[in-house]
Amino acid sequence: MNTIFFLVQQTMFFSIPLLIVALGGMFSERSGIVNIALEGIMITGAFAGILFINVFQGALPGQPILILGLIVAALSGMLISLTHAYASVNMSANQVISGTAINMFAPAFAIYVARMLRTVQQIPFVNQFRIRSVPVLGEIPIIGNLLFQNTYLTTYLGFIILVASWFVLYNTRFGLRLRACGEHPQAADSVGINVYKIRYAGVLISGALAGIGGLVFVVPTSTNFNATVSGYGFLALAVLIFGQWKPSRILVAAFFFGLMKTIAAAYSGIPFLVGLGMPSDFYKMTPYVATLVVLAFTSKKSQAPRAAGIPYDKASR
Amino acid sequence: MSSFMAILVGLFVGLVILLVSNPGQAIRGFLAILLGGFVDMKNLGQVFYFATPIILTGLSFGFANKTGLFNIGGAGQFIIGAYAAVYVGVKWGFLPGHAHWIVALAAALLAGALWGLVPGVLKAFYNVNEVIACIMMNYIGMYMVNFLVVKTIFDSLRNQSMRVASTAVLPKAGLDKLFFTGNSSSSVNIGIFIAVLAGVVIYIVLDKTKFGYELKACGYNRNAAQYAGINEKRSIVMSMAIAGALSGLGGALLYLAGAGKSIEVVDVLAIEGFNGIPVALLGLSHPLGILLSGIFVAHLTVGGFNMQLYDFVPQVIDIIIAVIIYFSAFALVLKGFIQSFFKKGDEPSGDEKTIFPDIDIPEKGGDVS
Numbered sequence: 001m002n003t004i005f006f007l008v009q010q011t012m013f014f015s016i017p018l019l020i021v022a023l024g025g026m027f028s029e030r031s032g033i034v035n036i037a038l039e040g041i042m043i044t045g046a047f048a049g050i051l052f053i054n055v056f057q058g059a060l061p062g063q064p065i066l067i068l069g070l071i072v073a074a075l076s077g078m079l080i081s082l083t084h085a086y087a088s089v090n091m092s093a094n095q096v097i098s099g100t101a102i103n104m105f106a107p108a109f110a111i112y113v114a115r116m117l118r119t120v121q122q123i124p125f126v127n128q129f130r131i132r133s134v135p136v137l138g139e140i141p142i143i144g145n146l147l148f149q150n151t152y153l154t155t156y157l158g159f160i161i162l163v164a165s166w167f168v169l170y171n172t173r174f175g176l177r178l179r180a181c182g183e184h185p186q187a188a189d190s191v192g193i194n195v196y197k198i199r200y201a202g203v204l205i206s207g208a209l210a211g212i213g214g215l216v217f218v219v220p221t222s223t224n225f226n227a228t229v230s231g232y233g234f235l236a237l238a239v240l241i242f243g244q245w246k247p248s249r250i251l252v253a254a255f256f257f258g259l260m261k262t263i264a265a266a267y268s269g270i271p272f273l274v275g276l277g278m279p280s281d282f283y284k285m286t287p288y289v290a291t292l293v294v295l296a297f298t299s300k301k302s303q304a305p306r307a308a309g310i311p312y313d314k315a316s317r
Numbered sequence: 318m319s320s321f322m323a324i325l326v327g328l329f330v331g332l333v334i335l336l337v338s339n340p341g342q343a344i345r346g347f348l349a350i351l352l353g354g355f356v357d358m359k360n361l362g363q364v365f366y367f368a369t370p371i372i373l374t375g376l377s378f379g380f381a382n383k384t385g386l387f388n389i390g391g392a393g394q395f396i397i398g399a400y401a402a403v404y405v406g407v408k409w410g411f412l413p414g415h416a417h418w419i420v421a422l423a424a425a426l427l428a429g430a431l432w433g434l435v436p437g438v439l440k441a442f443y444n445v446n447e448v449i450a451c452i453m454m455n456y457i458g459m460y461m462v463n464f465l466v467v468k469t470i471f472d473s474l475r476n477q478s479m480r481v482a483s484t485a486v487l488p489k490a491g492l493d494k495l496f497f498t499g500n501s502s503s504s505v506n507i508g509i510f511i512a513v514l515a516g517v518v519i520y521i522v523l524d525k526t527k528f529g530y531e532l533k534a535c536g537y538n539r540n541a542a543q544y545a546g547i548n549e550k551r552s553i554v555m556s557m558a559i560a561g562a563l564s565g566l567g568g569a570l571l572y573l574a575g576a577g578k579s580i581e582v583v584d585v586l587a588i589e590g591f592n593g594i595p596v597a598l599l600g601l602s603h604p605l606g607i608l609l610s611g612i613f614v615a616h617l618t619v620g621g622f623n624m625q626l627y628d629f630v631p632q633v634i635d636i637i638i639a640v641i642i643y644f645s646a647f648a649l650v651l652k653g654f655i656q657s658f659f660k661k662g663d664e665p666s667g668d669e670k671t672i673f674p675d676i677d678i679p680e681k682g683g684d685v686s
Contacts, residue, residue: 036448083643093646096387096448100594101643108635115630116338231586234452241449281464284584288453292435295450296443304446 015258016158017217021236024209031202036099039233040106045211047110049073050225077211085203092311110227182305260287327641353616362496362503372611373567374593379602384556385536390451392590393458398565401428406481417484429565437557441550478580486575504576520604
């Protein structure tokens with residue numbers, strides 16, 4: 001039983017950042033802007049957030065500084081995604097190229113600034129954010145063990161973002177407009193929607209969420225930031241497509257990927273899996289192979305936003 | 318023209334970053350970047366050494382791009398090719414003389430082609446978006462190579478692959494005699510000639526053969542190509558396989574260079590695979606442009622190493638390249654700006670048409686065929 005508790009708790013650490021970042025990507029792509037820059041934005045957010053925590057850690061107690069760090073991460077993510085929005089919306093640039101540029105820029109910038117400030121590229125932080133047990137809720141048998149012990153504030157933030165995203169996308173005027181711009185921007189424009197504004201909003205939301213996701217990934221899984229998020233931005237992109245651009249399916253995809261990552265990372269502590277005698281590289285490979293297989297079976301009826309990746313030109317209406 | 322604008326903007330941003338971080342040394346550091354390899358013969362040789370793998374991955378990306386595919390799988394194809402070459406280099410010592418490294422390169426071509434083939438088949442027959450398939454194949458390739466290196470050619474002391482036999486190391490062909498300073502010579506070898514040869518071959522295939530025409534036709538419009546009687550599924554599979562083979566060859570040329578580099582068992586994607594993307598974009602996906610831009614990027618890289626003398630961090634080069642890519646994505650708008658700037662009408666219109674004509678935005682999920 002303890003093994004299962006441990007697995008579920010670990011899975012949260014890997015799944016929640018994927019969930020948050022993939023939801024961010026969803027806002028961008030449903031507005032019609034392909035965002036391959038998620039990896040770079042995550043790095044930017046994690047860098048800014050960890051740097052903030054590193055500097056102010058002595059001055060403030062645990063949870064408040066985490067919340068402030070998350071805000072810093074979100075703002076820095078929005079700032080860098082602004083360049084992507086500007087290129088894609090105002091400049092009609094190729095969105096994949098602009099995204100690639102950001103993916104290159106972010107780690108280089110993080111390393112450069114870190115080494116210029118403190119000569120080493122790692123930025124350490126003290127992990128004082130773990131919640132051993134949530135009061136009252138943590139006492140509940142089984143559910144308390146699974147969800148409310150050995151956890152982080154960020155786990156619940158992930159679920160809040162999920163619910164909020166679902167609500168915004170399907171139950172608000174903004175969500176309807178966002179989806180319209182991703183499917184048929186000309187039609188949206190013809191009924192008076194400002195396509196440029198909506199797309200800016202989509203990209204900025206994705207920047208904020210990817211920035212948060214970067215910090216959420218680094219905090220529980222490491223004790224320093226080394227200018228990398230281990231390819232999680234690309235994995236989130238796969239989660240987004242695996243989840244067919246829909247919040248509920250993204251949730252399922254994020255947890256499937258997270259579970260596979262957890263097994264790869266922690267299988268040596270699980271007697272049943274050790275008994276199988278598989279090398280750890282195979283567990284590490286599993287999420288990627290599984291994604292390929294599932295994509296092969298589902299891609300015939302893909303539900304990608306129809307206008308994603310195409311710059312909107314008013315004149316071509 | 319817009320490539321030059323982008324390069325100027327990129328270098329300017331680099332200068333600003335240097336000025337902000339250390340005004341005293343900024344000018345000297347910036348000059349080191351500009352000089353790059355032109356400080357002595359050894360550094361000039363290093364430019365060609367660094368250019369070799371990224372020219373190949375650049376050709377890989379550019380070739381796929383010309384045929385309407387976005388091959389972001391260079392990292393996986395690169396490392397799997399490197400493994401195949403190193404495996405042959407370590408284990409197949411029975412091969413005589415020059416046959417050894419030639420067979421090792423062939424093995425890398427095959428392995429890389431296989432790694433490119435998978436996304437190609439998935440795209441052609443199952444309509445899987447190749448960007449995602451390639452990203453998945455990158456990670457599968459990385460873990461696969463880690464597993465295989467440990468199983469077959471492991472040097473457990475250094476946690477990396479064993480050294481290849483001396484017959485598998487690429488010949489220097491006298492280049493080390495030409496490019497040396499003092500008593501240290503450059504790592505340059507015939508790999509650079511192989512890279513140039515690959516560029517020429519790709520140019521001929523794309524622009525001078527029916528096969529290349531068919532591949533490009535599929536890139537412009539898959540349905541129209543199919544309507545014209547071109548087997549579009551075969552074309553997609555073939556062009557991904559060729560792109561993969563090019564990246565795989567790049568991996569072989571780097572790890573057989575005899576510069577003491579071995580495949581390390583770490584969970585990090587091969588950066589050379591991604592560095593091919595800016596090289597290809599800067600070269601406008603044209604094979605000959607890629608040769609030049611590969612050498613240019615290597616020139617900056619060497620400049621970045623030399624800049625460390627003045628206490629700067631070489632990552633500023635990556636920042637400059639990223640800015641260059643970003644602004645080269647603006648090609649369309651910059652073009653308009655340049656034209657309005659030179660209103661006299663003496664703007665050569667010929668090459669303006671070739672600015673990013675072929676970069677196809679990958680559609681998520683592809684079109685319905």
